[in-house]
Amino acid sequence: MTASGTLYEIGSGAQRVTIAGVAATLLSWRVDGTELLLTHAADEVGDSYQGKTILPWPNRVAAGRYTFDGAEYQLAITEPARGAALHGLMNWVEWEPVEHTGTRVRLRYVLHPQYGFPFLLHFQLTYTATPDGVSCTLEATNAGTRPAPFGAAYHPYLRLAERADDVVLDLPAASYYRTGEDLIPLGKEPVDGGLFDFRGGREVSGAVLDTAFTDLAVDADGTARVHLGAPAGRTVELWADHTHRYLQVYTDDAPGSGRPARAGITVEPMTCAPNALNTGDGLRVLAPGESHVEHWGMRSPAA
Numbered sequence: 001m002t003a004s005g006t007l008y009e010i011g012s013g014a015q016r017v018t019i020a021g022v023a024a025t026l027l028s029w030r031v032d033g034t035e036l037l038l039t040h041a042a043d044e045v046g047d048s049y050q051g052k053t054i055l056p057w058p059n060r061v062a063a064g065r066y067t068f069d070g071a072e073y074q075l076a077i078t079e080p081a082r083g084a085a086l087h088g089l090m091n092w093v094e095w096e097p098v099e100h101t102g103t104r105v106r107l108r109y110v111l112h113p114q115y116g117f118p119f120l121l122h123f124q125l126t127y128t129a130t131p132d133g134v135s136c137t138l139e140a141t142n143a144g145t146r147p148a149p150f151g152a153a154y155h156p157y158l159r160l161a162e163r164a165d166d167v168v169l170d171l172p173a174a175s176y177y178r179t180g181e182d183l184i185p186l187g188k189e190p191v192d193g194g195l196f197d198f199r200g201g202r203e204v205s206g207a208v209l210d211t212a213f214t215d216l217a218v219d220a221d222g223t224a225r226v227h228l229g230a231p232a233g234r235t236v237e238l239w240a241d242h243t244h245r246y247l248q249v250y251t252d253d254a255p256g257s258g259r260p261a262r263a264g265i266t267v268e269p270m271t272c273a274p275n276a277l278n279t280g281d282g283l284r285v286l287a288p289g290e291s292h293v294e295h296w297g298m299r300s301p302a303a
Contacts, residue, residue: 002042005094008105012129014302018042021094023052024107024125026156029134031300036236038157038252038264047256049155052091053138056111056121058153059212059248059274060084062184064116066277068149075116082182087153089117095125104128113144120144121286133237135297142286150284151272154296156238157252157264161230164251164265170201170227173213173247177273183210184275201227204265209251212274216245226267236300240269243294245282248274269296 005021018028020042029036040046064075064085075085095107106126113120122141127134142148161167176196177185191197195207199217216224222242229235240247248268253261271294272282284292 003045004042006097007042008097008100008107008127010101010103010105010127010129012103013131015129015131015133017127017129017134019105019107019127020051021097021107023091023093024095024109024127025053026051026127026134026136026154029156029298031234032302034234036158036160036234036300038159040257047259048157048252048254049087049091050157052087052155053125054087054153054155054268055090055123055140055151056117056119057088057149057151057277058268058270058272059276060086060182060184061277062182062275068277069147073116073118084182084184085116087155089114095123098124099126103130110143119146119148121148121150130297130299132301133297133299135295137293137295139291139293140286141291142288145288147288148286149277150286150292151270151276151282152294153248153268153270155266155268156298157266158228158236159264160228160233160236162263164204164262165206166230167204167265168201168227168229168231169198169204169249169265171198171213171247171249171267172217172224172226173199174215174217175213177212177214179211179274185212185273185279185281188214204251207251208253209249210253211249212270213247213249214245214273216247218242228265228267234300236298238267238269238296238298240296241294243271243292244269244296246270246273
């Protein structure tokens, strides 16, 4: 037991992965002995939601208020500076182990109804170490008697260079969300050759990003692929299946622990847009008894 909960080690060949039980956190991913994540020690709380599984909604809900199925709800404000309810309800809960083998760990958590979110959801998450990386599968089930809103995201911080500026980012997104100072979307804009156009790959190079992207180019099976790398360094492919039509990119400009800014970069697969509890943009509504399954992962073959 640690501050991050029980630790689960899995691996395959040169790939070594550590999952922490609190928030089903991807705490460490090492390839050939090199750590690819900007992470924290297991006995530290960490900051900026490093590695966490974000449920049952990602990103921000404006003023923590939303209307669903004819009823109005108020969530706790967890980001006071922006007056928002940020990153769901499960960042500090311990998931229970279901299975743990040399290459796989499966965890579960039941989210019970509460003020502001009176829905009963059952989650089961599986991390698998593969010969070239790590993959993740989430199954979400509405275990209640009424429809339930649902969204998910994952928060891996990658550290492939000393600073995010040196990372080459190839992001297959045709649109981004314009926001106000509270980072709530005001509208969708084409990237078309501007600051937010990373199609084909270019260095992050000073771009300040806490930005949601959408309209992703995908493979025939609906998979979106993001490529990141550094000069003369290791490359990473982050992939997300058809259920993840949104990506949030953050250049770590305001770390909460006093560590240097821009030491890493996150590319967060999301199943819905920020503020989706209000806008419905990508929000999934699960009927009683209905399940939703999603997959994502990262690849970085051994040398």
